[in-house]
Amino acid sequence: MDAQCLDWLRVARSRLPDGAKRLLLERYPDPARALTADLSRISSAARLPGSGRLMMKSFCDAQAVARDRAWLKCTAATVVGLTDPHYPRLLRQIPDPPVVLYCLGDTALLQVPALAIVGSRNPTPVGREIARNLARQLAGGGAVIVSGLAVGIDGAAHQGALDAKGATIAVCATGLDTVYPRYHQQLAGLIGHSGLLVSEFPPGTGVKRYHFPRRNRIISGLTLGTLIVEAARKSGSLITAFFAAEQGREVLAVPGSIHSPLSRGPHRLLRDGARLVESIADILEELPALGVAPGASDSAAAGSVRANSVLDAVDFAPTSVDQVIERSGLTITEVCAMLIRMELAGAVRSCAGGY
Known part of the structure; x- marks a missing residue:
């Protein structure tokens, strides 16, 4: 695990509010620098009165960081922080983006x-x-x-x-x-x-x-x-x-x-x-x-839309095949095939007078 990944774990496990973390990272994009920055510079905006010269690092749960670090090593998971180049661009644009994303996979x-x-x-x-x-x-x-x-x-x-x-x-x-x-x-x-x-x-x-x-x-x-x-x-x-x-x-x-x-x-x-x-x-x-x-788009996607139109045509009261054909606009072959398939799937049930 590289040093920056460890720093992001520390940021994540800091007990500071996420809003305060975002303010620090906006001013100090490097997580290592954000961890040691003087909180008094953002205390009023982050609603941390009296924080003095404390640092984000001071609020870090070291035991939790150690557990997270061990888990990441065992699973090949990783973390992506808010100012990391790999952080998703669209997600960064929302009003309250996650400070850290835990990721497993690609x-x-x-x-x-x-x-x-x-x-x-x-x-x-x-x-x-x-x-x-x-x-x-x-x-x-x-x-x-x-x-x-x-x-x-x-x-x-x-x-x-x-x-x-x-x-x-x-x-x-x-x-x-x-x-x-x-x-x-x-x-x-x-x-x-x-x-x-x-x-x-x-x-x-x-x-x-x-x-x-x-x-x-x-x-x-x-x-x-x-x-x-x-x-x-x-x-x-x-x-x-x-x-x-x-x-x-x-x-x-x-x-x-x-x-x-x-x-x-x-x-x-x-x-x-x-x-x-x-x-x-x-x-x-x-x-x-x-x-x-x-x-x-292929026939499978088109088939799902046809199935939806057939289901829309079937009332909760018994509905005849002719009514389904008229309402759906499909051919008798398409309707009959779809009704059989839907009955097997449990979406409709045949009864006296239709479905």
Whole structure:
């Protein structure tokens, strides 16, 4: 471990408020210099009255630094500080960027154009398929997919990127030595091997409710835009969308059935001006900086959109095949094939009078 990495660990483990650390680093970009700077020069701005000639180093938890150092050596993880050249440019632009990022995997991905895909933890099979297919196509075209490692849409987005042998970043709400949810232990391992796991929380940090909104601002902050695929009215994924809007990033949403509670979130965003996404082409038109060729869309992505139109055409009351054809605008062959596939997936159920 080089000296600068150790200095960043000390900065991270200082008990000073993050605002004070940012002020010091703004004045002294070198972490070694920031650690030994006179705090009295920033005390009024950082709300540290009476700090005298104390230094940030004086507030450092040496035992925690030693534990972090040992963990980094064992895992080949690293830290990227706010003034480090490898710190992601877009994230540095948000109002409250993390002072330090703990990283496990390929940190070069922090510099690649990225899209966040987030949504419900309890999605429909069709919603899961849409997220996975869109992520696969975008990652296959060279974009990085960012999400939060949660079950549901997050996991589908990560998996879609891995399907394409593309890149994905998982932003964690715990220390990187803790995988949450445990269900995604294997997925986290795959991402750490071929993508990147990121957290602003040091090793040893467990699951805490208030960490998830903090995690969400990083998801949106790393990316050019945030895409919402299925979200209830009070879904946590909407927090990510709101952060994206506040940060001046694009917000995109996949529409759904007016009868589905999971359409409430996306439809609310669409009413507020989010970009409607029916295909990968909509994403590329809104975010050309992703650098994905228009030809990246293929039949799999188109199939996911057809599935969504079929699901929208099916009411909670029995709906005939003829009604589905009329509402979706698809052919009888496409509708029948999609209904069979969706029934096998558990998205619809056949009954007297249709589906």
